[in-house]
Amino acid sequence: MPDLIAPTHPEPVRPLRFGIVLLPNFTLTAFSGFVDLLRLASDDGDMSRPVRCTWTLVAESLVPIRASCGIQVTPWVTFDEAGAFDYLVVVGGLLHSGPSASDATLRFIRATAATSATIVGICTGAFALARAGIMQDYRICVSWFHYWDFVERFPDIPEASLIADRLFVIDRRRITCSGGRASIDVAAAILLRHFDASIVQKAQRILIVDDAQRGSAPQPYPPGLDPASHPKVRRAILVMEQHIGNPLALPELARRVDTSVRQLERLFFAETGKSPNVYGRQMRLRMAAWMLSASDRTIADIAISCGFSDASHFGREFRKTFDDSPGAYRIARSHAHEAAVVAE
Structure with missing residues (x-):
C-alpha cells in the first residue's frame, strides 16, 4: 500500500x-x-x-x-x-x-x-x-x-x-x-x-515546500556512505564537517572518536573505499564547489574557509577533482543557472 x-x-x-x-x-x-x-x-x-x-x-x-x-x-x-x-x-x-x-x-x-x-x-x-x-x-x-x-x-x-x-x-x-x-x-x-x-x-x-515526499524517498547522507555504516566512521565524518575550515590531523581525529589511527583507516577503507584524509579532502572540495555556486565570496576566502592553505593550493586540488579552475567553475554554474531561469 x-x-x-x-x-x-x-x-x-x-x-x-x-x-x-x-x-x-x-x-x-x-x-x-x-x-x-x-x-x-x-x-x-x-x-x-x-x-x-x-x-x-x-x-x-x-x-x-x-x-x-x-x-x-x-x-x-x-x-x-x-x-x-x-x-x-x-x-x-x-x-x-x-x-x-x-x-x-x-x-x-x-x-x-x-x-x-x-x-x-x-x-x-x-x-x-x-x-x-x-x-x-x-x-x-x-x-x-x-x-x-x-x-x-x-x-x-x-x-x-x-x-x-x-x-x-x-x-x-x-x-x-x-x-x-x-x-x-x-x-x-x-x-x-x-x-x-x-x-x-x-x-x-x-510553507514554501514542494509536494510531500513519499516515505520511500531516500534519506540524505554523506556520499559514498551506506546508511548502516560503522558508528566510528559516521562520527568521524561529523567531526570532519565540524572542522572543515581547520582540518584535524589524523591522530587527533582518531582520538576524538576513541579509536586508533590504524583502526580508523581500516574502517574508512572498509566503509568508503578511501582513507580518512582522502575522504576529508573530497568533503572540503564539495563544500568549496557549493560555495562557488551559492555565494559571492572570493575564491581566496573560500579556499581558507574550506581548509586549504591558500588560493593556489585550492586551485590545484580543485582542478584535479573537477577538471576546471574555481573561477571557470563559478562562471559555468552561473550561466547554467541563468539559462534555467530563462527556460522557466
Missing part, C-alpha cells in the same frame, strides 16, 4: 486530535515543521485556528522543556489532565546529552498505545517508542546517523525491521520518521488520510 493516498474526504465531524510529547533536547525543526503543517491545514481562513485539527503539548509536568538549540517550550497540560488523542506524536532529538524519556512519559506512551490512537515517533522519538515496548513486530524508521545507536540500545529488536534509508515509515498504528524537514512530509501523509489533498497542498505552498 503506498505511503501517500489522497482520496476525497468529507469534512470530519470533530477536529482530528494530536497530542505532542517533547523529549528533553528535542529537535526544534522537527517539532515546528510538524505543528506548522497542522496549523496551516486546520484553518481555511489562515487564522491558525484549530478547526480541522487540534494539537496539545502534554508532559509529566508544566516545567518548560529545553530544545537542543536552547529554546524552551512550556507544555499545556500534564499526562493526568490529557484527554483522548487520535495521534500521539513523540518528538526526540539529541541522544547523548542528558536524560531521555522519563518513566512517566513511557507509561503515558504505553497507555495511549493501548487505545485506538496511532503513535508517531519523530527523529529519535522512535527510541522512546522502543523503550516503551510498543514497537514489537513493527517496522521502525531511524536516521542513518543513529542506526547503530538503535541497534546497540535495542538488541532484541531485529535489524531487519529497521529502515534507515527512507524518510518515514507508516506501519498500521505506528509511524516513525527520520526527523528534520521530513516531519513536514510525515504530517502531510497523516493529514492526507483524513482531508482533501487540496487542503494539505495549500498548507505546503504557504
Whole structure:
C-alpha cells in the first residue's frame, strides 16, 4: 500500500486530535515543521485556528522543556489532565546529552498505545517508542546517523525491521520518521488520510515546500556512505564537517572518536573505499564547489574557509577533482543557472 493516498474526504465531524510529547533536547525543526503543517491545514481562513485539527503539548509536568538549540517550550497540560488523542506524536532529538524519556512519559506512551490512537515517533522519538515496548513486530524508521545507536540500545529488536534509508515509515498504528524537514512530509501523509489533498497542498505552498515526499524517498547522507555504516566512521565524518575550515590531523581525529589511527583507516577503507584524509579532502572540495555556486565570496576566502592553505593550493586540488579552475567553475554554474531561469 503506498505511503501517500489522497482520496476525497468529507469534512470530519470533530477536529482530528494530536497530542505532542517533547523529549528533553528535542529537535526544534522537527517539532515546528510538524505543528506548522497542522496549523496551516486546520484553518481555511489562515487564522491558525484549530478547526480541522487540534494539537496539545502534554508532559509529566508544566516545567518548560529545553530544545537542543536552547529554546524552551512550556507544555499545556500534564499526562493526568490529557484527554483522548487520535495521534500521539513523540518528538526526540539529541541522544547523548542528558536524560531521555522519563518513566512517566513511557507509561503515558504505553497507555495511549493501548487505545485506538496511532503513535508517531519523530527523529529519535522512535527510541522512546522502543523503550516503551510498543514497537514489537513493527517496522521502525531511524536516521542513518543513529542506526547503530538503535541497534546497540535495542538488541532484541531485529535489524531487519529497521529502515534507515527512507524518510518515514507508516506501519498500521505506528509511524516513525527520520526527523528534520521530513516531519513536514510525515504530517502531510497523516493529514492526507483524513482531508482533501487540496487542503494539505495549500498548507505546503504557504510553507514554501514542494509536494510531500513519499516515505520511500531516500534519506540524505554523506556520499559514498551506506546508511548502516560503522558508528566510528559516521562520527568521524561529523567531526570532519565540524572542522572543515581547520582540518584535524589524523591522530587527533582518531582520538576524538576513541579509536586508533590504524583502526580508523581500516574502517574508512572498509566503509568508503578511501582513507580518512582522502575522504576529508573530497568533503572540503564539495563544500568549496557549493560555495562557488551559492555565494559571492572570493575564491581566496573560500579556499581558507574550506581548509586549504591558500588560493593556489585550492586551485590545484580543485582542478584535479573537477577538471576546471574555481573561477571557470563559478562562471559555468552561473550561466547554467541563468539559462534555467530563462527556460522557466
